[in-house]
Amino acid sequence: MHEILIEEKILARNDEIAAENRLALSDKGIYTINLVSSPGAGKTSLIESMADELKKLPVSFAVVEGDLEGDFDAKRVERRGVPALQITTGRACHLDAHQVSHSLQWVFGHAGLELLIIENVGNMVCPAEYDLGEDAMITVMSTAEGDDKPLKYPAIFTASELLVINKTDLAPYTDFDITKARENALKVNPYLKIFETSCRTGEGVKEFATYLAELAKAKRRS
């Protein structure tokens, strides 16, 4: 019997490809976001709502959509005049760096791109472990969910830099306590920056879009 010491990250291969993606995207000065949430929290709606704001600023951006099946989300985003590429993962519950690497040729076909939003498969568990090569992971949670979600799904909240609490217009009709949700999120990840949005009323969308634009411009300058 032999014992062979390995001491390697299980997702080392994914991390390597993610590092290549990050380098390639950074070379072109593109700020990249990995947008995650449970299904139905409003990731695509948030992108749709931000589209006009980002165009006004102006920020040139494109979207890569990850879903199990179909190109419904890419079509929704394209209708807002935003270039979108659909990746279908089949049965996989998350995007990985390898899948994203295949979309880069399409991404780089758009000259002068400043911001890339990768909308991950709706899932609050699996995407936490898969680095795609993004600059920031952003979690969206909605007021139709529980305000204890950060405590129940801590991995995704600790992996994120930003949190968007969406559907604030619905809050009066649910038991969701925004103050408590903020507290829970900051307990799990004290470094989270938190935004509140409603895609229905437009509340907070401009602030969030402007913040992303600043991040993208800062990256371009660096």
Added chain:
Amino acid sequence: MHEMSITRSMLEITAAQMEANGIHSLKKLKVRIGELTAVEPDVLRFCFDIAIKGTPFEGAALEIEEVPLGGKCRICATEFKITAFENRCPKCGSNEIERTSGHELDIISLEGD
């Protein structure tokens, strides 16, 4: 259920290491899983057992070392286990806490002939 893709990644590394070291039959695989990862040890065991059926790895055992979420106080350097995300040093009460463990997702070693 991404434990299956995690298992696949584990077995890819294992196969490469076995080949490099001239190991033909796998007896045990040791991995380290942090509390703050999105990997559930029981689900990983289940996926591992299914994934190795009918492969050269069949019969191998998976040993999981679970690592709790650990913190270190930036003020008094006390190291402790963080429970219920209480970001406070149990010794001096400071909330300047650095998280030192809990994110592990490592393959430690393999045993075989």
